[in-house]
Amino acid sequence: MIKARLIKLLIVAGLIASAAFSVVQANQQQPQNPAQPAAQQPPAGGGQQQPPPEPKNLIVLKGMARPQVMALMREWSAALGVECNFCHQSPSDTDTPRKHVARLMHRDYVAGMKHKDNSAVSCKDCHQGQPNPLRVQPFTAALAKPASGLQILKQEEVGQVMQAFTKALGVRCDYCHTQGDFAAETPRKQIARFMMTEFSGKLVKADGSNVSCNDCHQGHALPLARLPFPRRQAPAQQQPQAPAQAPAGTQPEKKP
Ligand code: HEC
Numbered sequence: 324m325i326k327a328r329l330i331k332l333l334i335v336a337g338l339i340a341s342a343a344f345s346v347v348q349a350n351q352q353q354p355q356n357p358a359q360p361a362a363q364q365p366p367a368g369g370g371q372q373q374p375p376p377e378p379k380n381l382i383v384l385k386g387m388a389r390p391q392v393m394a395l396m397r398e399w400s401a402a403l404g405v406e407c408n409f410c411h412q413s414p415s416d417t418d419t420p421r422k423h424v425a426r427l428m429h430r431d432y433v434a435g436m437k438h439k440d441n442s443a444v445s446c447k448d449c450h451q452g453q454p455n456p457l458r459v460q461p462f463t464a465a466l467a468k469p470a471s472g473l474q475i476l477k478q479e480e481v482g483q484v485m486q487a488f489t490k491a492l493g494v495r496c497d498y499c500h501t502q503g504d505f506a507a508e509t510p511r512k513q514i515a516r517f518m519m520t521e522f523s524g525k526l527v528k529a530d531g532s533n534v535s536c537n538d539c540h541q542g543h544a545l546p547l548a549r550l551p552f553p554r555r556q557a558p559a560q561q562q563p564q565a566p567a568q569a570p571a572g573t574q575p576e577k578k579p
Pocket residue numbers: 347348351358377378379380381382383384385392393396397399400403405406407408409410411415416421422423425426
């Protein structure tokens with residue numbers, strides 16, 4: 324008797340838990356509806372409140388209680404201008420490529436860096452409501468402008484800085500430059516300039532030391548493509564299918 328009631332109770336709890344998640348997700352599908360925490364669902368019968376499930380798969384937010392996690396999730400979604408399913412597939416503890424990127428950015432950029440004036444870095448500072456902030460910069464449009472040579476560096480520091488760039492990104496000079504014309508503008512020169520002013524120029528590490536290209540790039544031009552997961556799909560698409568579960572680490576790295 325008691326056992327049967329207990330099982331029934333557990334089933335009801337499970338149903339509420341999964342309903343709670345879909346409610347949150349459903350709310351997120353409607354950008355006009357401010358997401359209501361699922362916890363405000365009146366508990367079905369019984370009268371006693373069913374706590375929503377505690378997060379099971381936290382790595383960078385370890386120790387954070389569910390309400391804080393949910394508040395942060397709404398902040399991240401707004402900062403990137405996306406819905407929950409940009410990063411998540413149900414259930415929300417499943418890992419996805421974009422969850423890995425978000426973890427990296429939270430740990431290394433937001434928690435690991437600050438502005439030079441000591442204020443905190445947030446996702447919004449770089450993303451400004453865009454999932455792909457680099458794509459909305461007028462990098463190629465600026466190509467129409469005549470070549471303008473040095474805009475940031477002084478002539479005497481060019482040699483040393485260029486050596487550092489090639490090392491930090493693991494590339495040759497012609498990754499950014501047109502052969503034979505270093506002064507000519509290219510889209511990658513423009514991205515490099517943007518990173519010089521917006522990232523290494525404005526941010527410092529949590530301990531106050533300088534942020535260099537290498538702190539984020541670590542020898543790779545496309546650091547996100549080097550993370551230990553399949554390369555992300557085009558941004559408009561839904562979560563990419565997880566490839567037929569090859570054991571971790573055995574997958575050949577996809578070239579960007
Ligand atoms: C930019 C990517 C991103 C977006 C957008 C996002 N999440 Fe998350 N979410 C994550 C990551 C990463 C974690 C794991 C954090 C960690 O490892 O500590 C997570 C964890 C969670 C968890 C805990 C899962 C568990 O059991 O471990 C829940 C619940 C959750 N998110 C719900 C949401 C909801 C609801 C939204 C929309 C309001 C949302 N998320 C939007 C990246 C995202």
